[in-house]
Amino acid sequence: MEFIKFDAQKCTLCGKCIEKCPFGALDMDGSGIVVNEKCRMCGLCVRQCPEKAICFEQKAKAFNKEEWRDFLIYVEQERGDIHPVVYELIGEARKMAAKVAYKVNCVIVGGPGTAENAQKLLTYGADKVYVYEDEGFEGFRADCYADAVADCIAAIKPSSVLIGATSLGRSLAPRLATRFHTGLTADCTTLDIKSNTDMVQIRPAFGGNIMAQIAITKSRPQFATVRYRVMDKAAKVENPIGEVVICDVNEKMTQSGIEILESKVIEKQKSLEEEDILVVAGRGVRNEKDVEMCRRLAEALGGQLAFTRPMVENGIGDQAHQIGLSGRTVRPKLIITCGVSGAIQFTSCMKGAECIVAINNDPNAQIFGVAHYCIVDDLYQVVPYLTELVKNRKED
Amino acid sequence: MSACCLRRKEVQNMKIIVCMKQVPAGTKVDIDPETGAMKRLSGATRTNPYDLFALETALQIREKLGGTVTVLTMGPVQAEEMVKDAFTMGADEGIILSDKKFAGADVLATSYALSQGVTVAGGADLIICGRQTTDGDTAQVGPAIAEHLHIPHAAWVSGIVDVTEDAISVRQDLASVTQVSKMQYPCLITVDKDMCVPRLPSYILKKATKEKQVRILTFNDMPDQDLSRYGLIGSPTAVERMFAPPEVQKQVYLEGSAEEKADALFEILTGKKII
Incomplete structure (x- = not known):
C-alpha cells in the first residue's frame, strides 16, 4: 500500500517531517525518507514539508x-x-x-x-x-x-x-x-x-x-x-x-486552511417555490376556520399551505401563497389539493409536482385529470383524519 | 502534484482559473455499448449553465482586483466554441485538455487531469467551478481538484462576502446553516447558481478576440506521464449499464370509506418516503 509519496528531486532531507510526525511513522535511511507501518495518513507531513515534496495517494492497482x-x-x-x-x-x-x-x-x-x-x-x-x-x-x-x-x-x-x-x-x-x-x-x-x-x-x-x-x-x-x-x-x-x-x-x-467567520442557522421561511410539501385550499374549503384545518395538515406534514386564486380574491388567502398563472409556479415533491376544482390556470402551474393528490367530492372535477392519487370524498372527513395519522407517526 | 505548483500571494497579479465544461444541449444520450461510456460527440452542445456563474464570479473579482481569468476545460476540440464564447464575456485565456487518452474519465481521472492542467497553466491563486454539470450531475469534480492540489475548498458558495489580494471570504449554504468561510490563496470554490447574473457576450470583445488562440493540451503536455491516471484506465468507477428510469406512475383512485382512503394515502406516501 503506497500512501505517502516523496518527490526525491524536491526533498532536501531537512527532517522536518520526521520531527513533526505525530505517530513516529517517518524515518531517514540511505535512500531518503521512508514511511513505516505506523503511518495513519493524517497528512501532517504533506502540509509541513517546506519543499512540498510529499503527497499522499495510493496507486490504483496496489490493492487487495x-x-x-x-x-x-x-x-x-x-x-x-x-x-x-x-x-x-x-x-x-x-x-x-x-x-x-x-x-x-x-x-x-x-x-x-x-x-x-x-x-x-x-x-x-x-x-x-x-x-x-x-x-x-x-x-x-x-x-x-x-x-x-x-x-x-x-x-x-x-x-x-x-x-x-x-x-x-x-x-x-x-x-x-x-x-x-x-x-x-x-x-x-x-x-x-x-x-x-x-x-x-x-x-x-x-x-x-x-x-x-x-x-x-x-x-x-x-x-x-x-x-x-x-x-x-x-x-x-x-x-x-x-x-x-x-x-x-x-x-x-x-488544522484547517478554512476559517469560519460566521455560522447562522437558517430561520427564513421557505418561499412557496422552494417548499417540498404543499397543501392547497381551494373553493371547496368554505371559510377561514376550515382553512385552519388544511393548515394543520400542512404543518403536520412539515410543509406550507397555499391557495387558489378564488381563495385569494375572497380575502382568505394571501397573494404570496397563491398558485396559478397570476401567482406562483411550483414543483414540490408532494402537493395535496383540498377542494380545488383544477382550472387550467391552476394546474398548469403545479402539474410538475412529483406526487399530486386530489381530494374533492365532485368526481368530475378537472383536478382529477392531473392527479396521481384521487380521493373522491368529503374533504371534511379525509383531511382531519389524515392529519391525525401523520401526527401520530411523527410521535413514534 | 502539490500546492507548490500553485501561485502564491507574492505574485502581484491575481490569477483565477475557471473550470468549465461543454455539455450536450439536449437530454438525449448516446452510450457506447462496449465500454458503457457516454459518447459526447453526437448532437448539439452548450456551455454547462452552472459554469457561467463561475465565470461571472471570476470576472467580477478581476474587475475589483485586476489579474487574469483563464478558462480550463477537458473535452473534444469542439469545446473551443465554448472557450471562444467565454472570451466574448471577458475571459483572458483558454485551455482545453483534449486527447483520446483522457476520454471516458470519471470524477477521479477528470479531476486529476484538470489539476495537471492547472499546473501546466502555471498554477492559480483561486480556482472557481460551477456547482455541478447538467450531464454528470455529480458536483464532485471541484472538491476533488482541490484534494489533488492539496488546497482548501468551499463548496456551495452562494455569495462572495469579501475578496482581497490575500484571501477570500465566501458564504456557503449548507442545508440548515449558512457559514461564512475565509480562505487564503491558493484555494478553490464551487459556486451556486443565481449567486450573480452572468453577463451577455459583448460584440466588441467578440471582434477583439476573433484571432485569440485557445491552447490545446494533450497527454504529452501533462507533467505526470503515468497513463494509468487518465481517462477510462484511470477511472476506478465503471458504468455497468444505463437504463431508462422507471415509468412515471399511473393514476390511482383510492377506494373505500373516507377513513380507508386516508389510510391508503398515508400508506402510499410513507411507502414512497415522501412523508
Missing part, C-alpha cells in the same frame, strides 16, 4: 480486496444532532452487510457533544462508532474533516464508505475518494452488494433522464453518497452490542 472489509458510515451532525440520513445509511448498510457477513461501523467527527451523539447510533445496530471529538472540529471544514475521516479509513480499511448526499457530504466525499485514489459514486438512489463485495450503485444522470449502474471493481474503499429520504431507516435493535471507540485527536489534525 480481502484487506478491505466492512462498511463505514460517515455520521453527519446537523445543529448538534445526528442528521437523519445517517439512520437510513445504517439501515441500507445492514441489509447489504448481512449478505456478505460484514459489520457496519460509523465514524463521527465534531466538537463537544459528539461522543454523546455517537451513543445514539448503537441502538440502530452500529457495531463500532469511531469518535473524533475536539473543540477544533466545531463547524464543518472539508479539509480537516477529511483528515479525521481519512485517519479512520486508513486504520480500519473499510470495503465501502457511505456518506449522505447532503451539501456537507458531497463536499467531503470527493476529497476522501481522491485521497485514497478510488471511486466515488455520487447521489445514489439504489444500492446493493454482490457476493464479491462490489457494490451495485444506481444513480440518476442527465437530470434524471437516465439511470446509471456503476461499479468500483478494482479499488477500495468504494465511496458512495446516498440521497436523503430514499432508503429505509434502520430498525432499532433490542440489545445493542456495538461500542463507541474514542480516537486520538492531535492538534494538527484540526
